[in-house]
Amino acid sequence: MVRNFFKLIYRNLLRNKGFSAINIIGLAIGMAAAILIMLWIQNEESYDEFHEHKDRIYEVWNRVPIEGKITCWNSVASLTGPALEKDVPEVAHAVRVKMNGNSLFSVDDKKIMKSGATVDTGFLQVFSFPMLKGNPSTALNDVHSIVLTEKTAKSLFGHEEAMGKIIKIENKENFTVTGILKDLPDNTRFNFEYLLPWSSLNYGEGQELGWNDNSTRTYVLLNPNSNFNAVATKIKELKQHYNSEAKMMKWEMFIYPLTRWRLHSSFTNGVEDNGGRSTFVRIFGIIAGLILLIACINFMNLSTAQSEKRAKEVGIRKVVGAGKTTLITQFIGESVFITFLAGITAIIIVQISLPSYNQLTEKKLFINFGNIYTWIAFIGFILFTGLLAGSYPAFFLSSFQPVKVLKGTFKKVNAFITPRKTLVVLQFTCAIILIICTIIVKQQIDYASQRATGYNKDNLVYHFMTGDIPKNYTLIKNELIQSGIAKSVTKTNSPLTERWSNGWGQDWEGKDPNDKTSFDRYLSDEGLGVTAGLQFIQGRDFDLEKFPSDSTGLIINESSLKVMKFKDPLGKVVSDLGIDWHIVGIIKDFILTSPYERTRPILICGAKSRFMTFNVMQIKLNGNNATTENIKKAAAIFNKYNPDYPFEYKFVDEAYAQKFDNERRQGILAALFSGLTIFISCLGLFGLATYMAENRIKEVCVRKVLGASVTSITALLSKDFVKLVIISFLIAAPLSYWSMYKWLQDYEYRVSIHWWVFALACLLSVTIAILTVSYQAIKAALVNPVTNLRKE
Secondary structure: OHHHHHHHHHHHHHHOHHHHHHHHHHHHHHHHHHHHHHHHHHHHHOOOOOOOOHHHEEEEEEEEEEOOEEEEEOOEOOOHHHHHHHHOOOEEEEEEEEEEEEEEEEEOOEEEEEEEEEEOOOHHHHOOOOEEEOOOOOOOOOOOEEEEEHHHHHHHHOOOOOOOOEEEEOOOEEEEEEEEEOOOOOOOOOOOOEEEEHHHOOOOOOOOOHHHOOOEEEEEEEOOOOOHHHHHHHHHOHHHHHOHHHHHOOOEEEEEEHHHHHHHOOEEOOEEOOOOHHHHHHHHHHHHHHHHHHHHHHHHHHHHHOHHHHHHHHHHHHHOOOOHHHHHHHHHHHHHHHHHHHHHHHHHHHHHHHHHHHHHHOOOOOOOOOOHHHHHHHHHHHHHHHHHHHHHHHHHHHOOOHHHHHHOOOOOOOOOOOHHHHHHHHHHHHHHHHHHHHHHHHHHHHHHHOOOOOOOOOOEEEEEOOOOHHHHHHHHHHHHHHOOOEEEEEEEOOOOOOOOEEEOOOEEOOOOOOOOOOEEEEEEOOOHHHHHOOOEEEEOOOOOOOOHHHHHEEEEEHHHHHHHOOOOOOOOEEEEOOEEEEEEEEEOOOOOOOOOOOOOOEEEEOOOOOOOOOOEEEEEEOOOOOHHHHHHHHHHHHHHHOOOOOOOEEEHHHHHHHHHHHHHHHHHHHHHHHHHHHHHHHHHHHHHHHHHHHHOHHHHHHHHHOOOOHHHHHHHHHHHHHHHHHHHHHHHHHHHHHHHHHHHOOOOOOOOOOHHHHHHHHHHHHHHHHHHHHHHHHHHHOOOHHHHHOOO
16 A cells, blocks of 8 residues: 555656646745744744753843833943842842953963953853863852863964963963863853953943943842742842932832843833844744745645646546545645655755855854754654645545546636635735835835935044053054054044943033933044044034143034033033033034934043043044055054054944844845745746646637737736736735834834835736746747647
């Protein structure tokens, strides 16, 4: 029986080579696309799930009313961690994490830049990062201990034993290697190459602000069987207990579970919403389902389209005693076997595509063939797809009545609504929705990227103030300008594309006591306006040589002026963080953070700030020289005054372009899967058109004999499919409008949805359908009538 079963499948596949190939290719592409998306989803949902105590790990968040809304963010005062361990008995460990920028590591003559984190000693007890060497409980106990990742250890010591070796950091202090961690997986929020103990931090003036500071990530591990609600109540008013200002502002803290960090950490007015990355996971999950469904619809349509060829087989088998259940089992078995062939093909496609797909998604996705659960999942996926694709054809074909089949009267008159037409409409509805959504996503990216930045990015580069740059800054600046490499140079606290400080509590003449506006803070010495090309509306830039008092000067943007409501702002005093700043200039708004958000009020403070430090050199290169020549000469100057550190620069326009990476990546993925959806749909449409042309060949020949032209016959054979595509568009248009309208609400700066997008999608879908069908229609119209009517 089994051998006979496979023999039947084999013969049917050979008898209908074209349809079999279309079925297998369509299913394979659909399954491959679904597998790729599911690998991405699995990676997203597995973030930090490998930690042993994941169900007891929480992050401490702030929640405070600002500007009429309750704002939440996930950094708190550095004193929070110790206070939690002291005041909340349910907290087993509270650990702080401070991410460090690139630091110079020196081992003998080898010098390498590495980025890492400074953490409390309990960090490796809270988080289960696999440790290859060392004791996670004691590795960070000593002030001069350091834990390296395996990759970092190899880059510093090669194949030598790293444990116990000495590393000098920033040419200042020596640290002893006390632990080696396995390289971090890509599905963790943490990204470090080394760990230093919190006790190694040397706070200078303005670096430790006590309870007024809110820049430290803090995590807690609760004791087993702790009552979450009881802990949440104790933590809620902890900051108010230590800080009177927090009590006045009704400041609260809360803990947020590890299991929701990656996908759900999005809040609206103090309450978790349905935004964040979970939205994209849902969207791509739906896309995976749609692509697989469309591939299955192809199988259903092509299988039922061949019903006439299989009808007599069904009739004879029923006459000789085959029951309906037997036939259903046979047809579903055929479907599963074809799906198995498609599944093998899909795995090959996935393996070939993974390198490019990983590059696009910036992940390290792979199929673990050594895991038994992978094979169980693969077999389950094939069975599910086979049953989904084969269920309708199996029930349809097995329902034929032997008497009608053998008399040749089983075929039904064409109806206005048939299952096959419904499936084609469903298929193209999905494809058109994806076309419309892809167009609007691209529009949104283009709209934001074309938004005026408010400064000039051309020939603007920045370099972090590493090593000896701070003490040699003036020498470097003068030589860059005098040699003609740069037109101007300034130093700031952060790159021009990033916000490193913000806060509220500023005071000025006439301020509303209820005003809780949060300002972004920026720091500059002088010449920022000419270096960055800022546009002054009133006043001037900082000039410390002419105006030494500019060290306490302040430049504000238009949004800040609207908040402060000064009629004559120049000379007005704004108090912030213990310093009285006097306004010397007003600039047009410029984009400091996200180009998708409204421009925020910004305070550009003079050089006297006690709570911000100069971390970045901003250099306006001379556009009259070749960029490569400027960079080469600048590298020589930096190496002269800062020989121990590499010359690591970045163009501001490249840094700004990175702000669109996430949306651009999503747009490319959406376009890719839209293309696959359309291709699979057209593959099925091509198969149906082929079958239609074969079935109506005699009708076509008769029409040609009676004088019908090739054009009229092509139109006749194509119009039914075009009607179905237009119906699909009428269903897809409102659905895609609603989904894109909801998606765009997450962006304050967003594109409008225009009618022509839908017209373009309709035109594209109809054109694609006509091109797909017309080949077979024209082929049928050009056939010689004599050849096909000879037997009549």
